[in-house]
Amino acid sequence: MxxxxxxxxxxxxxxxxxxxxxxxxxxxxxxxxxxxxxxxxxxxxxxxxxxxxxxxxxxxxxxxxxxxxxxxxxxxxxxxxxxxxxxxxxxxxxxxxxxxxxxxxxxxxxxxxxxxxxxxxxxxxxxxxxxxxxxxxxxxxxxxxxxxxxxxxxxxxxxxxxxxxxxxxxxxxxxxxxxxxxxxxxxxxxxxxxxxxxxxxxxxxxxxxxxNLIDLNLKSIENLENLILEILSTPQKTEELIKTVGDTLHLELNFEQYFLTGNTLKSYLTSLKAEGKVNCVVEKNSLRWFKL
Missing domain, CATH: 3.60.15.10 (Ribonuclease Z/Hydroxyacylglutathione hydrolase-like)
Known part of the structure; x- marks a missing residue:
């Protein structure tokens, strides 16, 4: 080749x-x-x-x-x-x-x-x-x-x-x-x-x-941030958020993709929390995320 x-x-x-x-x-x-x-x-x-x-x-x-x-x-x-x-x-x-x-x-x-x-x-x-x-x-x-x-x-x-x-x-x-x-x-x-x-x-x-490619990648990040914030208008457990995001984007995650996607969404949550846009709390043995 x-x-x-x-x-x-x-x-x-x-x-x-x-x-x-x-x-x-x-x-x-x-x-x-x-x-x-x-x-x-x-x-x-x-x-x-x-x-x-x-x-x-x-x-x-x-x-x-x-x-x-x-x-x-x-x-x-x-x-x-x-x-x-x-x-x-x-x-x-x-x-x-x-x-x-x-x-x-x-x-x-x-x-x-x-x-x-x-x-x-x-x-x-x-x-x-x-x-x-x-x-x-x-x-x-x-x-x-x-x-x-x-x-x-x-x-x-x-x-x-x-x-x-x-x-x-x-x-x-x-x-x-x-x-x-x-x-x-x-x-x-x-x-x-x-x-x-x-x-x-x-x-x-x-x-x-x-x-232009950089702009496209930045827009992809912005879109996912906005989707997460929209979803977290109603508090969600981490597992619930993964499912809601996946369903909204019409994804069919396989086993490996589930963990890759889950970790990526946690990265977004970390970033959004640092920006003061979301927070989390442990209640009744469950971690819940919510929009501020």
């Missing part, structure tokens, strides 16, 4: 989760590795056919569909792994992802490859700037979607990770997973000021202007 060019020595393999490829002379760096060995195997085959050795992996954050191919690449090539602080702990200990979604020893259904990838070692924690394969890589924190998600800038191409999603994903899922809504809004507003020539999200196509 051919790698698609972005700019200069930067390429990507398009898929459900794009895999970035930066090439310099006879060495390459992968930006994320996809869900499992299936997709990244295609990248290795292409590079090996050109006598290019994968020297390193840079993970933008520690969700399974971004580091699931690490183990295979490291085993096959000996590549070094670079990852953000905190996120690296999950890459090394992938049980932490289903653990934080469930809040205790996770149910077996939450240990699927979509939520618990095969782990890998992490050799280096990302710094502001690092020289890798003779090129300068800059690492820019873009938290919100995850606790310490980090964007990668190289050759005037900015890898956006999961800071932004394309319209088709917003339309399909309605609720975009988010660890910290306040940080996500700040990240999106900040990204509007970025001066880079090219942008490549993990889910979507390369672009030279992402301002």
């Amino acid at each position: 051919e790698l698609k060019p972005v700019h200069s020595s930067v390429f990507y393999l398009q898929g459900p989760a794009n895999i970035g490829v930066v090439i310099h002379e006879d060495k390459a760096v992968l930006i994320d590795t996809g869900l499992d060995e299936g997709s990244v195997r295609k990248v290795l085959k292409t590079l090996e056919g050109q006598s290019i050795q994968v020297h390193a992996i840079i993970n933008t954050h520690a969700h399974a569909d971004h580091f699931g191919g690490n183990h295979f690449v490291v085993k096959r090539t000996g590549a070094l792994v670079y990852a953000p602080d905190i996120e690296e702990a999950i890459i090394r200990n992938p049980i932490l992802e289903p653990f934080y979604l469930y809040g205790a020893a996770p149910l077996d259904k939450l240990k699927s490859k979509f939520l618990m990838a095969q782990g890998s070692n992490v050799d280096y924690i990302l710094k502001d700037k690092m020289d890798i394969i003779g090129l300068e890589f800059q690492f820019i924190p873009i938290p919100g979607h995850s606790i310490n998600q980090t964007g990668v800038l190289v050759q005037d191409v900015f890898f956006c990770a999961d800071a932004i999603f394309p319209p088709e994903i917003i339309e399909k899922y309605k609720i975009l997973y988010c660890y910290d809504v306040k940080q996500q809004k700040e990240t999106l507003a900040w990204m509007k000021t970025f001066p880079y020539e090219y942008y490549l999200p993990i889910h979507g196509e390369p672009a030279t202007d992402i301002s």
